[in-house]
Amino acid sequence: MNRLLPVALACLAAGPALAQNDCAAGHTISEGTLTIATGNPAYSPWVLNDDPASGEGFEAAVAYAVAAEMGFAPDQVSWVRTSFDQAIQPGAKDFDLNMQQFSITPERDRMVDFSEPYYSSAMAVLTRASVVEAEDLSPDLDSLKGLLWGADANTTALPVLMALISPERDPRLYGDNTDVTAAMKAGQIDAALFDLPTALYLAAVALDDGVILGQFPSERSENPDRFGMLMPEGSALKPCVDAAITTLRENGTLAELEVKWLQDATGVPVID
Amino acid sequence: MGLLDLQGVTKSFGDTPVIRGIDLAIDEGSLTCLIGASGSGKSTLLRIMNLLEPIDEGAVLLDGQDISQPGLDPQPIRQRIGIVFQSYNLFPHMTAAENVMLAPRRIKHLSRAELQAPVTALFDRFGLTDRMDRYPDQLSGGQQQRVAILRALAMQPQIMLFDEITSALDPELVGEVLDVLRQLRDDGMTMVLATHEMGFARALADRVCFLDQGRIAEEGRPAQVFGNPRHERTRAFLHRVL
Amino acid sequence: MRHTSQTRREIFETRQRRRANLLAAGSTAAVLLALVLLVPRAPGWDAVQRAFFDGQIFLDTLPGLARAFVLDVAIFAWCAPLIALLGLAAAIARGIRRPALTPLRLAAIAYIDIFRGLPVILVIYLVGFGIPGLGLPRPWNSPYLWGSVALVLVYSAYVAEVIRSGIESIHECQRAAALSLGLSEAHVMRDVILPQAVRRVVPANMNLLIALQKDVALLSFIGPVEIFRQAGVYKSLLANFTPYVGAALIFLAVTIPATRYADHLLARQQRARS
Numbered sequence: 001m002n003r004l005l006p007v008a009l010a011c012l013a014a015g016p017a018l019a020q021n022d023c024a025a026g027h028t029i030s031e032g033t034l035t036i037a038t039g040n041p042a043y044s045p046w047v048l049n050d051d052p053a054s055g056e057g058f059e060a061a062v063a064y065a066v067a068a069e070m071g072f073a074p075d076q077v078s079w080v081r082t083s084f085d086q087a088i089q090p091g092a093k094d095f096d097l098n099m100q101q102f103s104i105t106p107e108r109d110r111m112v113d114f115s116e117p118y119y120s121s122a123m124a125v126l127t128r129a130s131v132v133e134a135e136d137l138s139p140d141l142d143s144l145k146g147l148l149w150g151a152d153a154n155t156t157a158l159p160v161l162m163a164l165i166s167p168e169r170d171p172r173l174y175g176d177n178t179d180v181t182a183a184m185k186a187g188q189i190d191a192a193l194f195d196l197p198t199a200l201y202l203a204a205v206a207l208d209d210g211v212i213l214g215q216f217p218s219e220r221s222e223n224p225d226r227f228g229m230l231m232p233e234g235s236a237l238k239p240c241v242d243a244a245i246t247t248l249r250e251n252g253t254l255a256e257l258e259v260k261w262l263q264d265a266t267g268v269p270v271i272d
Numbered sequence: 273m274g275l276l277d278l279q280g281v282t283k284s285f286g287d288t289p290v291i292r293g294i295d296l297a298i299d300e301g302s303l304t305c306l307i308g309a310s311g312s313g314k315s316t317l318l319r320i321m322n323l324l325e326p327i328d329e330g331a332v333l334l335d336g337q338d339i340s341q342p343g344l345d346p347q348p349i350r351q352r353i354g355i356v357f358q359s360y361n362l363f364p365h366m367t368a369a370e371n372v373m374l375a376p377r378r379i380k381h382l383s384r385a386e387l388q389a390p391v392t393a394l395f396d397r398f399g400l401t402d403r404m405d406r407y408p409d410q411l412s413g414g415q416q417q418r419v420a421i422l423r424a425l426a427m428q429p430q431i432m433l434f435d436e437i438t439s440a441l442d443p444e445l446v447g448e449v450l451d452v453l454r455q456l457r458d459d460g461m462t463m464v465l466a467t468h469e470m471g472f473a474r475a476l477a478d479r480v481c482f483l484d485q486g487r488i489a490e491e492g493r494p495a496q497v498f499g500n501p502r503h504e505r506t507r508a509f510l511h512r513v514l
Numbered sequence: 515m516r517h518t519s520q521t522r523r524e525i526f527e528t529r530q531r532r533r534a535n536l537l538a539a540g541s542t543a544a545v546l547l548a549l550v551l552l553v554p555r556a557p558g559w560d561a562v563q564r565a566f567f568d569g570q571i572f573l574d575t576l577p578g579l580a581r582a583f584v585l586d587v588a589i590f591a592w593c594a595p596l597i598a599l600l601g602l603a604a605a606i607a608r609g610i611r612r613p614a615l616t617p618l619r620l621a622a623i624a625y626i627d628i629f630r631g632l633p634v635i636l637v638i639y640l641v642g643f644g645i646p647g648l649g650l651p652r653p654w655n656s657p658y659l660w661g662s663v664a665l666v667l668v669y670s671a672y673v674a675e676v677i678r679s680g681i682e683s684i685h686e687c688q689r690a691a692a693l694s695l696g697l698s699e700a701h702v703m704r705d706v707i708l709p710q711a712v713r714r715v716v717p718a719n720m721n722l723l724i725a726l727q728k729d730v731a732l733l734s735f736i737g738p739v740e741i742f743r744q745a746g747v748y749k750s751l752l753a754n755f756t757p758y759v760g761a762a763l764i765f766l767a768v769t770i771p772a773t774r775y776a777d778h779l780l781a782r783q784q785r786a787r788s
Contacts, residue, residue, distance in 0.1 A: 088753050090561035108753035111565060153743055154750045172657065172737030173747060179643075183737055186646035187655045233561070322694050351696030361691035365709045374705055375695040420691075427696060 023240035024070050028096050034072045036063050037095035040081035043177070044205070045197055045261055046101060052079045058197070058261035059099050062118050065253055066097075066229075069244035084154050087230055088112055096237055098230040101195065103156040113235045114228035116245040118254060121195035121225045122215045123160050125271070126202055129209035131190045139214030139271045141165060148172070150180050150189035156225055157193040164216055165193075181206040195225050197262045214271040273336065275300040275462055276321060276353075276431055280330035281340075283316060290316045292486040293330070298431065298464055303457050305473035305494075306466040308483035309509060314466035317483070318433045321464065322355045335430075351379060354424030355433040358440050360416040362408040368419045369395070369404040372426045379427070394422050398452055414445030418452055431462040438469055470514060474498050482506045564754075571756040575748045579760050582744035586730045587768075589662060589740070593730070594723060596666045601673025602712075606703065608678050622674070629671035635732050638664040642736035661733040669726050676718045680711030720776035724769050741765075 029035055038059065041050045047057040055064045055074070067077045080095050087098045088111055097115070104114045125144065127137065137143050144165050151157040153173035161171060172189055174180045181202055183189045194202065196215055203210030229245075231238055248254045274297035283291040291313050298304055306314045319325040321332060323339065323346040332340040339349045362371050372394065373387045395401045398418055408416055417437055424432060434453070438446045450472050456463060457476060467473055473480055474494045481491040482503070490503040501507045520528070553559060607622035629637065641664035646655030653659070684707050692702040734743035741761045748757035 084750070088565075089755070090565045091558055105751065105753070107751055111753040150737065153739075153747050156751070158747060159751065170739060173734070173739050173743050174737060175735055175746075179735065182639075182643040182647075183657065186643050186657075187650070187652065188643075188646055188657050188737060319690075324690055324694060346693075347696050347698055349696075350694055355694045357687065357691060359687055361687045363688065363692070363706050363710075365713065374692075375697060378698075378701045378705065379696055423695065 022071075023243070024072070024237060027236040027240070029094065030078070033076050033078050034067050034070065035078045035080060035094070035096045036067075037080045037082040037087065037098040037100070039100040040083065042081075042100065043198075043201065045201055053077075056261075058119070058257060059101070061257045061261055062248075062254065063097075063099055065248055065257065066118075066241065066244045069247055070240055093232045096231070096235075097241065101155075101198070101227050102230045103225045104228040105156060112233050113231040113238050115231065115238065115241045116249075117226035117228050118245050118248075119227040119258065121197065121227065123157065123164070123193055123225060124196040124199035124215040125191055125213040126184075126194055126199040126207075127191040127211050127213050128184060128207060129211050132211055132213065135190065137213060141271065144191070144213075144271070147190040148188075150174060150183050150192040152177055152180055152192075152194070155194075157195075160216075160225070161193045177202060177206070200262075216271055273333075274298045274302075275335060276464075277333040278317075278321070278330065279333065281317075281320060281327050281332065282329040283320060283325060283327050290486050291320070291327075294486075294488055296481065296488065298462060299478075300462050301460045302462060302478040303453075303476055304464045305477040305480045306464065306483055307468070307470070307473060307480060307509075308489075312483040313486040314483050315435050318355060318435045318464065318466055321431075321433055322353050323349055324355075347379075351375075351427050352430045353433065354427065354429035354431070355435065356417070356420050356424050356437050358436040360408070360413070360420045360440075362416055362420055362423070364408050367405050367407055368400065368411065368415075368422075371408070371419060372423045375423070375427050391426065394425065398422060398455070412445060413441045414448045417441065417445075417449050421449075421452055421456075425456075431464070432456065434463065434465045434467070436466050436468065438467070468513065470498070470510070482509065484509075566755045566759055568754055568756040571748075571752055571754050572760050575745075575752075575757045576760050576764075578748070579741050579744055579757060579764055582739060583741040583761075583764050585738060585740040586727070589658070589665070589730045589733060589738075590727050593662050593665050593669070593726065596662075597669045597673055597726070600666060600670035601677060602708075604670060604674035605677035605681065606708075608674060609681055609703075611699070626671045626674050629668050630675060632668065634665070634668050634729050635735060637668050638732050638736060640664075641667070642733075657733070657737040661736050661738065665726065665729065665733070669722060669729075672722050673719060676715045676722065677711060679718075680715035681707055683714060684710050717776065717780060720773070724772060727769055727772070728765065 024034070036052070038047055038052050042052060042057075042059075043050075045057055046059040048054065048060070049056070052060045052063065055061055064074055064077060067074070082095065082098060082100075084100070087093075087100075087102070088108070102108075102114070104117060108114070125139070127147075131137065131147075135143070135147065137147075141164075145168055147167060148169055149161060149165070149167045149171035151161055151171055151173055153175065158171065158173065161167070172183065174183060177194070177198065180189070180192045184192065184207065191213065196212075199212050203212050229241060231241070245254075276298040278294050278296040281291055281294045282289065294313075294317065296304075296317075306317065308314055316325060320327055320340075323332075326342065327340050330340070331338050334349065334352065362368075363374070366374065369391055372391050373384060376382050376387055377384065392401065392404070395404050398421075400415065400418060400422070403411055403415055403419070408419070411419065421432075421434075421437075438449050441449065446469070450469065453463070453465070453472070454476060465473070465477075477494045479491060480494045480497040481488050482497060482501075482505075483489065484505050490497060490501060490506045497506065498510065501510060554563075556562075604622050604626060607618050608626060610616075610619045610622075638661055642657050642660045645660050645663075646657070688706055688710070689702055692706040693699075697705070731740060731742035734740050734746070739747070741764060745757040745761040749755055
């Protein structure tokens with residue numbers, strides 16, 4: 001009898017999970033496995049060490065939490081890599097969920113499906129200490145307007161930049177974070193707008209003298225940047241994913257993961 | 273001593289000797305014809321005189337000055353020695369007049385305007401006035417070759433070299449080119465011709481040299497070389513071509 | 515003169531021509547019809563149509579793309595003459611025969627080999643980010659400046675190689691004829707060899723110019739918002755590829771007439787010479 005007890009407990013624990021698994025059953029591209037796509041490479045703090053299977057990093061951790069809610073054990077989660085373009089191109093997809101800081105916009109929503117947001121980000125101004133010194137910068141709009149701005153063209157940073165700051169000179173645009181910071185190092189741009197976690201990472205890792213000048217409170221921007229998991233248009237998995245994320249938000253798991261994997265951003269001043 | 277003197281000239285291409293010790297004196301105002309089979313060294317000898325080929329041994333003297341010594345700037349020498357090739361080699365992107373004007377413009381720094389009158393006169397003299405503004409590919413072979421001669425004459429050289437200039441021409445065009453040579457001879461131009469036109473050589477040359485395997489096998493007045501060749505190989509050659 | 519007095523041969527040839535034209539028209543129509551009828555039947559056509567051929571998005575984004583294209587044209591316009599000059603200089607240096615100037619020749623060979631062998635985008639990154647990264651002050655660190663330098667470096671190497679092949683295609687006799695007149699090596703090159711060589715390689719160089727017009731878009735990788743980047747911004751905002759189709763059409767609107775014009779120039783040159 002004693003020997004059977006752990007098995008029985010395991011069955012009891014698995015019961016609800018198996019019941020939830022039904023909502024995903026038959027809707028994944030490979031039966032019994034949830035295939036999640038991330039970027040190539042995937043960056044910290046979203047995925048640590050470019051190793052999503054470790055579950056370390058905010059998005060990797062959220063992915064396993066969502067998978068568990070949907071009834072997939074960690075070993076039933078499989079990872080693939082895609083570019084942004086591969087994520088939105090028409091035709092068959094090789095992932096069930098794509099998770100790489102996709103901002104939810106109504107225009108994008110016409111072409112693909114987004115889950116409920118798993119994160120809402122403030123936008124932050126990344127610059128360099130030398131620029132702050134040379135331009136005598138302070139975190140207010142007037143001093144920001146005169147800067148030469150850069151942004152990652154594939155993010156929603158550009159419309160936010162134009163709406164919030166409307167710089168005097170046309171911003172320069174780049175293909176990814178690395179190129180934005182390269183231009184910053186080359187002195188070709190003064191500052192760039194990123195979501196706060198990305199800005200924190202770049203200031204700490206990519207730039208020698210990186211500084212987060214300030215952040216825009218989410219109520220200042222008309223639609224704060226919210227990240228959702230991307231699915232092919234009309235995905236049958238969407239209700240199942242949305243339910244899982246809603247549960248995780250309501251039971252506080254998402255907030256916990258945010259505290260654990262994304263730095264506390266209160267140290268960054270708010271721009272008036 | 274002639275206007276142009278070759279003394280013990282030898283020349284090899286790699287291991288192949290092409291000129292094997294040639295002595296030749298070209299007198300001022302004379303017409304010398306070089307005859308001989310293909311590969312006997314006629315063209316090479318002319319290119320040596322124009323410094324287009326450096327020599328291995330011997331010397332080439334122009335007016336007593338050794339022009340074959342290595343390191344000598346060939347440009348001023350070439351300006352004094354004109355050469356015309358079998359394949360005309362007109363510059364295809366220039367009109368006939370521009371072909372003739374190029375060297376005086378670049379070397380004597382004369383303007384087109386300054387050259388207009390003398391060049392027109394030159395074309396007039398050889399009956400090419402109406403071809404001055406044509407491009408080479410709009411001219412017949414005979415006309416092209418005559419323009420090539422004018423081009424060499426434009427620098428007023430002391431001596432003119434002609435390398436089988438009628439060999440590429442249709443037979444009916446040969447006459448007009450030979451007429452030019454005849455006219456030049458009458459003007460007293462010093463000329464050296466490598467030629468297969470035995471009739472012309474016989475009628476007009478002051479001297480004929482028969483080249484054989486890089487040597488002058490026989491030379492003399494045309495009547496003697498053609499009428500009574502001393503050398504067996506000369507006889508054989510003339511027998512073949514006549 | 516009566517027009518009906520055709521020879522039997524002419525009548526035959528006219529009939530043949532008419533037959534050939536009918537056949538050409540017929541087969542072209544059949545292929546087009548097949549495309550129009552069959553492609554929309556492909557299972558993914560609706561999705562592809564929405565992603566690539568959204569009429570409203572096309573109209574909304576076209577003016578912005580056209581404005582961005584002005585930058586492409588400007589970059590092209592200031593690069594092309596510099597490429598012609600540097601390419602010519604490198605080709606001449608590559609062909610130098612004077613022993614005293616051998617270092618110049620070796621430098622030209624190294625330059626051409628290196629820049630012909632590198633992908634354009636790599637040079638744009640290295641020059642566009644690398645040289646300004648040395649600490650140049652504004653405006654000397656501009657990505658427009660160094661991006662253009664990168665394009666000029668790469669394309670001059672291509673052009674130099676093309677011109678060199680043109681120089682080598684000029685028969686040695688032309689050189690001998692020019693030298694025999696007493697012209698200097700420099701004059702032989704300038705007056706006799708180059709004019710013929712350059713003319714001969716016009717078609718190859720036109721192809722390079724058209725390739726340059728397209729490669730200008732690569733400058734977008736280091737900051738300038740030209741048409742390719744602008745299309746990328748629209749694509750990102752709208753999650754739709756239609757702006758790329760618009761950009762492609764704008765490119766074609768320039769490159770196809772340019773190609774045709776080059777062909778026309780060449781044909782006219784050929785006619786003038788014959």
